[in-house]
Amino acid sequence: METTHRPIVVPAARAPAPGNEPGPPAEPLIKTEALALHYGQTQALKNISMEIRERMVTAFIGPSGCGKSTLLRCFNRMNDLIHNVRTTGQIRIAGQDINHADVDVIELRKRVGMVFQRSNPFPKSIYENIAYALRLHGTRARSRLADIVERSLRQAALWEEVKDRLHTSALSLSGGQQQRLCIARAIAIQPEILLMDEPASALDPIATARIEDLILDLKKEFTIVIVTHNMQQAARISDHTAFFYLGDLIEMNATSTIFTNPSMKQTEDYVTGRFG
Amino acid sequence: MGLQRGHRARPLEWLVERGIFLVSLSAILMIFLIFLFVGREALPIFFGRTNSSLVQETIPVDKLDSIPKPKLKEYLGLTDSELAGLDRETLQELMALKIEGAQQAPKDKDADVNTTAWRYLLKPHQWTGYDRAEFIWQPVSQIHKYNIIPLVIGSLKATLVALMFAVPLALGAAIYVSQLAGPRTKEWLKPTIELLAGIPSVVLGFFSLIVLATVMQNLFGYQSRLNAFVAGIALGLAIIPVVFSIAEDALSSVPRSYTQAALALGSSRWQAAWKIVLPAAIPGVFAAVALGFGRGIGETMVVLMASGNASIVSWSVFDSTRTMTATIAAELAETVFGGHHYRMLFMIGTLLFVVTFLSNLAGDLIIHRLKGRLEGKR
Amino acid sequence: MPTASSSVPSQGSDRKDLSRPFRKSSLDVASFVFGGLTGLATLLILAILAIILGNIIWHGWAGFSWRFVTSGTSQGMFDVDQAGVLPMILGTTARVMLMTLFVLPIGVITAVYLTEYASSTSLFTRIIRGAVNNLAGVPSIVFGLFGLGFFINFIGGGIDEFLLPNRPEPVWGKPAIFWASLTLAVMTLPVVIVATEESLKAILPGLREASLALGATKLETIVMIVIPQAMPGILTGGILAVSRAAGEVAPILFTGAAYYMASLPRALTDQFMDLGYHVFILSTQSPDIERTRPILYATVLVLLLLTLALNFVAILIRARMRRKMRVAAH
Numbered sequence: 014m015e016t017t018h019r020p021i022v023v024p025a026a027r028a029p030a031p032g033n034e035p036g037p038p039a040e041p042l043i044k045t046e047a048l049a050l051h052y053g054q055t056q057a058l059k060n061i062s063m064e065i066r067e068r069m070v071t072a073f074i075g076p077s078g079c080g081k082s083t084l085l086r087c088f089n090r091m092n093d094l095i096h097n098v099r100t101t102g103q104i105r106i107a108g109q110d111i112n113h114a115d116v117d118v119i120e121l122r123k124r125v126g127m128v129f130q131r132s133n134p135f136p137k138s139i140y141e142n143i144a145y146a147l148r149l150h151g152t153r154a155r156s157r158l159a160d161i162v163e164r165s166l167r168q169a170a171l172w173e174e175v176k177d178r179l180h181t182s183a184l185s186l187s188g189g190q191q192q193r194l195c196i197a198r199a200i201a202i203q204p205e206i207l208l209m210d211e212p213a214s215a216l217d218p219i220a221t222a223r224i225e226d227l228i229l230d231l232k233k234e235f236t237i238v239i240v241t242h243n244m245q246q247a248a249r250i251s252d253h254t255a256f257f258y259l260g261d262l263i264e265m266n267a268t269s270t271i272f273t274n275p276s277m278k279q280t281e282d283y284v285t286g287r288f289g
Numbered sequence: 290m291g292l293q294r295g296h297r298a299r300p301l302e303w304l305v306e307r308g309i310f311l312v313s314l315s316a317i318l319m320i321f322l323i324f325l326f327v328g329r330e331a332l333p334i335f336f337g338r339t340n341s342s343l344v345q346e347t348i349p350v351d352k353l354d355s356i357p358k359p360k361l362k363e364y365l366g367l368t369d370s371e372l373a374g375l376d377r378e379t380l381q382e383l384m385a386l387k388i389e390g391a392q393q394a395p396k397d398k399d400a401d402v403n404t405t406a407w408r409y410l411l412k413p414h415q416w417t418g419y420d421r422a423e424f425i426w427q428p429v430s431q432i433h434k435y436n437i438i439p440l441v442i443g444s445l446k447a448t449l450v451a452l453m454f455a456v457p458l459a460l461g462a463a464i465y466v467s468q469l470a471g472p473r474t475k476e477w478l479k480p481t482i483e484l485l486a487g488i489p490s491v492v493l494g495f496f497s498l499i500v501l502a503t504v505m506q507n508l509f510g511y512q513s514r515l516n517a518f519v520a521g522i523a524l525g526l527a528i529i530p531v532v533f534s535i536a537e538d539a540l541s542s543v544p545r546s547y548t549q550a551a552l553a554l555g556s557s558r559w560q561a562a563w564k565i566v567l568p569a570a571i572p573g574v575f576a577a578v579a580l581g582f583g584r585g586i587g588e589t590m591v592v593l594m595a596s597g598n599a600s601i602v603s604w605s606v607f608d609s610t611r612t613m614t615a616t617i618a619a620e621l622a623e624t625v626f627g628g629h630h631y632r633m634l635f636m637i638g639t640l641l642f643v644v645t646f647l648s649n650l651a652g653d654l655i656i657h658r659l660k661g662r663l664e665g666k667r
Numbered sequence: 668m669p670t671a672s673s674s675v676p677s678q679g680s681d682r683k684d685l686s687r688p689f690r691k692s693s694l695d696v697a698s699f700v701f702g703g704l705t706g707l708a709t710l711l712i713l714a715i716l717a718i719i720l721g722n723i724i725w726h727g728w729a730g731f732s733w734r735f736v737t738s739g740t741s742q743g744m745f746d747v748d749q750a751g752v753l754p755m756i757l758g759t760t761a762r763v764m765l766m767t768l769f770v771l772p773i774g775v776i777t778a779v780y781l782t783e784y785a786s787s788t789s790l791f792t793r794i795i796r797g798a799v800n801n802l803a804g805v806p807s808i809v810f811g812l813f814g815l816g817f818f819i820n821f822i823g824g825g826i827d828e829f830l831l832p833n834r835p836e837p838v839w840g841k842p843a844i845f846w847a848s849l850t851l852a853v854m855t856l857p858v859v860i861v862a863t864e865e866s867l868k869a870i871l872p873g874l875r876e877a878s879l880a881l882g883a884t885k886l887e888t889i890v891m892i893v894i895p896q897a898m899p900g901i902l903t904g905g906i907l908a909v910s911r912a913a914g915e916v917a918p919i920l921f922t923g924a925a926y927y928m929a930s931l932p933r934a935l936t937d938q939f940m941d942l943g944y945h946v947f948i949l950s951t952q953s954p955d956i957e958r959t960r961p962i963l964y965a966t967v968l969v970l971l972l973l974t975l976a977l978n979f980v981a982i983l984i985r986a987r988m989r990r991k992m993r994v995a996a997h
Contacts, residue, residue: 089880096786123882133873135892145891146881195877202881302886306784313780315773316798316860319853320805326817327809370828461708469702478709480982485716487978488971489914490807491943495950495967496719499960526719529712559701580804587806589917590943594950614808614917621815621921638812642805649804653797 042067042206042236043088048102050083050092057083059260061102065253070228070237072251072268074244075283079257081240082130085208088238089125090118106206123150126204126235130211132191134183134198139166139175142183142194143201150202161201168234169197170227189220196227200235207231209239213246225250244284248272256280327642330635334405341433341629343400347388350381399432405629410437426600426611428620428630435633437640439600443517443610447592448585450521450606451528456578458525459532463577466533467540468548468562479537486530494594497523502595511607515597518606523591532581539573539656540566542663569663576655583648587641589614613637720971727968730961736969740940744927744948745959752966754931758844758939759973761932762923763909765848766855771905773852774859775894781860782867783889803857807917814850814922819843838936845935847923854918855908862907866900866988867893899988903981910977914970916943942970 041064050058058080065071073081083092090111092098104111111121134142143162152158162179166172171193175186183194192212199207209228213221228237228250241247247254248268255265256279264271264280275281333339348356348364356364362372365383375383399417402409413422416434427434466478502519511518543566551561567574597609598619617634624631730747738751777795785792823839823846831838870893878888894901916924925938926948932939949963950956956963 091876091880094876094879119882119884121882122880127880129873129876129880131873133871133877135874135877136896145878149881149883149887198877198881299884302884305886309776309780309784312773312776313785313795315777316795316802316856319856320798320801322817323805323809323813323853326821327812330812330816330820458708458712461705462712465702465705465709469705476986480986481716482709482712484975484978484982485712487910487975488719489916489943489974491914491916491946492723492967492971493719495946495963496722498950499956499963500722526715533712557695557698559698563701583804587804587809589806589808590947594947614806617808617812618917618920621812635812635816638809642809645804645806645809646801649801650797652804653800 041065042107043238044103044105045084045087046103046105048084048087048100048104050080050087050101051099052095053097057260058087061262063255063262063265065236065238067236068232068234069252070232070239070250071253071255072247073238073240073255073257074242074247075257075263077242078259080260081255081257082210084257085210085238085240086127088206088208089122089127091122091127093118123202124204125206125208126199126202127208128192128195128199128210128212130214132188132195132215134186134191134194136182136184138180139183139186139194140179143198146198146201165197165201166194168200168231169193170223170230171197187220189216189223192216192220192224193227196224196231200231205236207235207237209237211240211242214242221246244272244286256283258283324639324642327635328639331632331639334629334632334636337406339405339629339632340403341405341435342403343432347391348384350384350388353377353381353384402432404433404435405633410435412436413438424602426616428633429623433630435629437613437637439602440611440613440616440637442602442604443596443600444586444592444612444614446517446604446606446610447520447524447596447612448582450518451524451585452578452581454522454525455528455581456532459529459577459581460536460574462529463533463536463540464562464567467537468566469558482533483530485526486534488526490527490588490590491594493523493526494591497591497595509607513597513599513607513609515595515609516607517596517610520592520596520610520612521606523595524585524588527588527591528581528585531584532577535577535580535652535656536570536574539570539577539659542573542660543569544663570659572655572659576652576659579648579652579655583645583652586648587614587645589618593618613641723964723967723971726960726964727971730963730965731968732965735962735965740927741929744945745953745955745962747958747962750962752942752945752969754928754940755942755945755966756969756973757931758924759913759942759970762844762848762851762919762939762941763912765844765935766851766912767905767909769849769852770855770859770908771901774856774904774908775863775901777856778860778863778867779889779894782864783885783893799857799860802853803861805854807854807915808920810850810854810918811921813853814846814918815842818846818849819922841936842921842923842925842938843936844923844932844939847919847939850918850922851912851915854915855912858908858911859901859904862904863897863901866897866903869900869988870896899984903984903988906977906981906984910974910981913977914943914974916941916947919944942966942973946970 043065044063046062048058048061049056061084073085075081086092087100087104088106088111092100100112106121106125109116135145137145140162143165144158147158147161152161163172163176166175171190174190175194178185183191186194192215196207196212213224216224225246228239231237232252239247239251251268253265254268254271256263256271256275256277258279264275264277266276271280272284275284281287328335353361358372361380362369365372365380365387408414413424413436415422416425416432419425424436424438425434426436426439462482466475466482470478497519498515501523502514505519505522506514509518547565547569548561551565552558556564592612593615596612596615598611598615599609600611600616601608603610617637620630621634624634735751736756737753738749739754740746740750742749744750777799781792781795785795819840819842823837823841823843826839827834827837828840874892874896875888878892879885883891919941923938924941924944926944928938928940946963946966949959949966953959953963
């Protein structure tokens with residue numbers, strides 16, 4: 014089955030042209046309702062209801078342990094891998110309840126890509142890192158693989174740096190390059206949503222700037238949800254920002270509003286650096 | 290395109306994962322099968338269903354038709370297919386032979402004794418020609434004597450000598466490597482000591498038979514060149530790496546913070562090791578000894594070659610001795626398949642299995658608890 | 668090294684005498700004795716190892732020659748000038764290779780189940796682990812009895828009775844290289860499981876997550892990412908199992924080893940001559956131990972080279988793997 018180039022199917026109407034400011038409300042791509050999550054006895058998320066719109070960058074901010082990463086990992090059900098996790102409430106992506114018993118988590122993860130805090134390229138060549146993802150989903154022809162590898166690396170702004178050494182180990186790349194390779198790998202299979210869990214936290218400022226440029230570029234094609242502890246970063250790249258505190262969603266709004274005119278005291282304290 | 294392709298979409302994967310699960314049961318299955326099949330051959334002994342007495346009741350030949358088949362089978366010692374394959378005349382001939390054999394039985398007061406009964410396996414008996422009751426293992430003689438006490442004593446003697454030699458050395462080395470040696474030294478020292486485990490036991494047996502036995506005899510000047518002492522020392526060489534590895538592991542798993550706390554209070558390295566680390570790891574040391582015991586009592590080639598193999602009851606370590614394992618190795622090839630000697634050796638095997646199973650279980654449980662405690666899980 | 672006494676306030680005075688030098692007050696005898704005793708134990712073990720290896724290499728080298736490892740025993744097993752060990756080398760090699768075919772897949776799959784699927788706390792997993800540990804402690808002679816009782820009498824006898832009922836002689840129901848290899852496979856199963864498990868656990872969890880987040884199934888992740896990463900560990904386990912099995916004699920005494928054979932084994936149901944068993948025969952059955960000593964030592968040397976070389980390779984791979992893991996973890 015050829016899956017890598019299938020059109021992105023979303024039942025709702027397309028959002029307006031890419032790169033827009035938060036515009037008129039469209040049908041949300043991700044919608045959570047009364048979502049709660051427990052690790053054993055500890056409650057990590059409390060009653061989260063939120064909407065995330067298509068082709069925008071949504072940033073999750075908040076102090077450590079506030080549940081922002083946990084929530085992110087709910088969207089592709091990576092929390093399934095952790096023993097003793099219990100979720101209640103609903104998450105709908107493009108209208109479908111992703112925790113429903115009929116949902117195939119593999120299919121979900123194919124359509125909701127993820128980039129991790131720590132770059133985690135496979136100990137294979139640069140080329141094989143991306144080809145692995147493609148082969149998983151049925152692309153086997155060499156020429157198609159080569160095409161998509163190149164396109165993904167170009168999209169991730171890595172092509173010029175690695176085109177002469179595609180078959181060297183991915184571990185020989187610098188930290189920033191490794192993280193861009195992981196992004197290239199994630200977008201190679203054309204997900205609809207890209208989850209990023211503090212993708213630049215382990216990088217130096219220059220590498221961080223490149224990743225941020227890349228995110229702004231990628232939002233033309235993907236819906237991006239990014240967890241960050243860096244408020245300037247959230248302000249620079251996101252359209253919407255959600256602020257979490259101790260497992261609660263305190264406030265969510267257009268980024269400019271959150272940073273200039275928050276409605277909650279806690280949010281104001283946090284964005285002005287009074288705590289956290 | 291929905292998300293609902295479901296688990297049913299990957300039946301092959303489901304099947305493979307079931308397969309992985311089934312294969313993972315193989316270790317359990319094997320333990321079970323070992324117990325079952327070694328025990329199975331020994332079962333008649335445990336239930337007292339073997340009879341080794343030389344004088345057995347005979348049935349006159351003309352009664353052939355009146356005795357039921359199963360009894361006839363047992364009487365003549367035939368299998369089902371053998372019985373079916375023989376004609377009447379042959380059967381009569383076999384019965385005649387049986388009577389003839391009974392008439393030629395030795396005129397011995399012990400000839401009608403079933404020597405495989407538990408009483409004769411465990412308690413001393415005054416056999417014809419002996420002036421007092423003794424424990425005797427002598428399967429290949431006119432009267433088959435199967436007293437297992439000499440073998441048990443032999444195994445214990447060799448193993449105890451081995452432990453007394455191996456435990457102090459291995460424990461000392463474990464303390465040195467885990468507590469006192471620098472990381473550089475440790476990196477080569479540990480694998481080097483563990484290299485001892487890589488020497489096949491037949492080579493250790495060879496070495497003690499050819500070299501060690503002579504050296505020891507010259508050193509201590511005892512009578513018999515091969516004895517429990519030599520076997521024990523050789524066995525110790527096989528046990529050292531076992532005890533060392535487990536003890537070193539237990540000592541190393543004591544959190545570094547214990548040592549650091551002790552050092553910060555101004556104690557010296559040895560005080561930290563002796564008073565803090567060793568007490569914390571002491572269950573691991575017991576486990577190491579238990580597992581070393583299991584290894585020692587089950588070791589075959591070393592004792593077969595170095596112990597002298599005389600089945601005498603004696604507490605002197607300088608007497609030649611015969612262990613349970615060596616007995617099986619030396620005698621099984623000469624036994625009649627399915628005969629009482631054959632079954633007796635499987636019975637000893639079953640005993641060995643049970644003893645090592647228990648000592649391993651004990652060692653395993655101790656280590657598990659120790660690790661749980663040190664990692665703060667309990 | 669500063670000792671405790673210098674930083675503790677001296678008794679009978681309220682003033683802390685901070686000007687006292689950080690010097691050892693006296694020779695620390697206890698430290699000296701303790702370090703000395705444990706160090707001595709370590710040295711003694713090393714010395715024993717060196718003596719054994721030195722003795723065997725020294726005397727073994729004398730009887731060792733190219734002819735010795737390339738000729739057989741057709742002129743008689745105890746003929747010092749003619750006898751060689753080629754059939755034994757081949758027999759031992761064949762039986763361990765055959766064993767590897769069984770033990771590697773089963774051991775690796777069990778380890779995969781234990782690390783990737785089983786919950787580490789469940790009672791069931793504990794039982795499997797307990798069984799693996801116990802299997803490692805079963806005496807080798809009991810494996811021999813098991814091979815005879817189960818493989819030869821039960822399985823082999825069963826094959827003969829039901830599949831080949833008209834043969835006058837047993838075909839499968841007798842000692843054979845196939846049964847010896849299977850017996851050894853059961854014996855070395857824990858070695859492979861433990862080594863594989865160790866290397867599976869050492870893989871960074873990030874790699875598994877990366878693959879799963881790309882929509883790979885668990886099985887795809889295991890086959891394409893986890894197992895290739897664990898390969899050095901699996902290899903180590905395989906080599907250690909081979910090295911352990913190559914030197915074992917007790918389990919094959921009744922399951923396949925032959926005292927003497929005129930020809931090499933040709934079928935799985937043939938018996939074979941074995942290096943370790945040959946060492947046993949030469950040391951205990953020789954008509955003139957003094958005369959046959961050179962070939963005895965040379966045979967031991969060959970066996971030792973085989974097992975220790977394999978062990979050494981396994982240790983090297985493992986050490987390299989551990990160093991790599993440490994680097995990767997930073």
